[in-house]
Amino acid sequence: MQGLSVGEGERQQDGTAAAAAAAPSPPRRPLSDYRPEGELAAACASAAAAEGAGGGARPRLHLVVLGHVDAGKSTLMGRMLFELGLVPDKAVHKTQREAAASGKGSFAWAWMLDERPEERARGVTVDVAVTRFETPGRNVTLLDAPGHRDFVPNMIAGAAQADAALLIVDGSPGSFEAGFEAAAPGSPAGGGQTREHAQLARSLGVEQVAVVVTKLDTCGFSRERFDLIRAQLEPFLRTCGFREAAVQWLPAVGPTGDNLVKPAADPRLAAWWRGPTLAQAIDAFSPTHRLVEKPLRLPVSDVVRGGKAGVTVGGKLEGGALRVGSRVAVMPSGQQAAVKALEVDGKAASLARAGDSADVTLAGIDTTAVGPGSVLCHPDFPVPLVAKFEARVVVLDVAVPILRGQQVTIHAHTARESGHISGLVSLLNGKTGEVQRARPRCLLKGQSAVVEVTPARPLCLECYSDYRALGRVALRDGGRTIAVGVVTGCTPREAPGQ
């Protein structure tokens, strides 16, 4: 599966909604009781040993590419694929001819990733393009997220799976400022995506980022410009929660390939840049820690139904492992299915482990019982279905205060569900986390708080302390993210009949 998209409402509905009403939840045991089964554990151990022995398998990294619209994300990564030898010259010439014929010559490199006609016509990324490549040190699954604010839900789906992010910043005069501006007071959807993307990525669990400043060729490769951008962005990234040591900085030029794989060829950049190339920055990211000791969790990002094969779901294993023949519970429907076939990195496989992106063909399941936002789980340790939850959140650049009763769209892993803020539980000291006031009347920009949220339909969620990847949420309203945070308490749905 090449695309990843949760932007469309109906696609989301058919999986989670229809399924939520369906079957009772399977019984749930404490996560601490879980012990990987013998054969599965042995298969994971031997795969880990093969990886560790350097048998050609590079550590895996899921990398999301973020940034304001038109920052140069797709161009940079399209050219990167070429620099790594993954796109033959012939294909480049063909794409360049097609782009020029459509009057979009400057988007030729971006077209290597933006394959949909709609994307090519508008010159913007809509879906999250999934591409795989290898640098000298990493096996990378690249998630090229859309920059346009209309497609932030797709960006969230990409960032929710990522181990690290490239934050692309347009260095050309005026553009960095436009992408970094705060929302204007009273504007329903103002503000640059650089801020929103960085805040979202961190809140969705991305801890490492490389900031890539593009388009410095438009200002004579000015070192002062690079330094100024860094001086403005660095404190902001700290407030988002990125540790200084986890942030790398580098300039790069997409159309010419300067500083992507080879050091900068342009003497104006080579004169002052001594830091890493993009490939070196990617290799410096710490690889995924594979949580194979946890029970299976595979949040579904994409579904292909139909044919004799049954239903195939795609997503990243956040924990646990799967083999052909394994039984899984599909939440929220609670239906059980057998794994009929598996693909990892687009190739048939007998085993998929935490950290792998897998396509899983399921047998013995009603095809309407699974959709984007569903979670494949170990049958004895299913993810809870929550009727309401509490989350510790930070309020973002909101134009109007958040009040109890406010309608929101809840984003968690690959799920998206409407709901409302059913309680403002407490206002916290942003630095110490101590409760400053119980039941505040409203929440303002920049405040930390505990809120209670009630989804319209039960949602697959975990407390962050139990299972991080399933315990992060973003709350959006009117096309803007208003708060991000982690789940601190879940009220499970009552079992039918109770």
Ligand SMILES: Nc1nc2c(ncn2[C@@H]2O[C@H](COP(=O)(O)OP(=O)(O)OP(=O)(O)O)[C@@H](O)[C@H]2O)c(=O)[nH]1
């Ligand atoms: N001069 C110059 N132009 C660039 C550079 N990188 C990208 N561009 C141009 O900027 C425009 C936008 O590039 P894209 O790669 O489509 O930007 P994007 O960030 O992927 O856009 P969205 O996915 O729609 O958010 C294209 O015309 C590119 O040719 C650069 O380093 N220098």
